[in-house]
Amino acid sequence: xxxxxxxxxxxxxxxxxxxxxxxxxxxxxxxxxxxxxxxxxxxxxxxxxxxxxxxxxxxxxxxxxxxxxxxxxxxxxxxxxxxxxxxxxxxxxxxxxxxxxxxxxx
Numbered sequence: 580x581x582x583x584x585x586x587x588x589x590x591x592x593x594x595x596x597x598x599x600x601x602x603x604x605x606x607x608x609x610x611x612x613x614x615x616x617x618x619x620x621x622x623x624x625x626x627x628x629x630x631x632x633x634x635x636x637x638x639x640x641x642x643x644x645x646x647x648x649x650x651x652x653x654x655x656x657x658x659x660x661x662x663x664x665x666x667x668x669x670x671x672x673x674x675x676x677x678x679x680x681x682x683x684x685x
Contacts, residue, residue, distance in 0.1 A: 580674040584611045585632075587682040598671060602664035602678060603627040613680040620665035622646040625654050626684045627664035632677035636660060639673065656681055 582605055584592040596605040606614035606627070615626035622644060628651070631639055639662075643651065647666045651657050664678070 580669065580671060582669070582673070583675070583677045584614075585677065585679045586613060587680055596669055598669060600669050602629065602667040602669060602676075604665075605669060606664060611680075613684060614664055615684060616665060618665075622650055622663050622666055625650045625663065628654050628657070628681055628684055629662055629664045629667075630658055630679040630681060631660045631662055631667075632679060633660060635673075635676055639667065639676075656683070 580596055580598060582594050582596055584594060584606060592611050594605055594609040594611065601620060603614055603616045603620055607616055617626045618624035644666065647663050650663060651661050654661065
């Protein structure tokens with residue numbers, strides 16, 4: 580499956596990923612800049628903050644866990660479509676997902 584990561588500068592990274600990974604793992608495995616994942620995917624640091632493309636919000640479970648919600652509340656530039664990439668599990672239904680990267684991470 581493919582995901583598109585769009586940097587704040589507009590540069591696009593088309594990434595082929597395995598089903599079952601989370602979006603943070605997909606970014607890290609493919610060298611996408613701007614995703615650090617300092618906590619290893621535990622929703623405890625906010626360094627994998629992303630913005631889900633508006634067109635994909637209806638296709639994605641937008642329910643945030645308590646931990647994810649707490650981290651996003653601390654992010655200064657958080658938006659309604661903000662998520663932590665480590666909390667988005669990739670499956671076939673998300674093939675073609677577009678993820679925007681903020682100008683700066685937490």
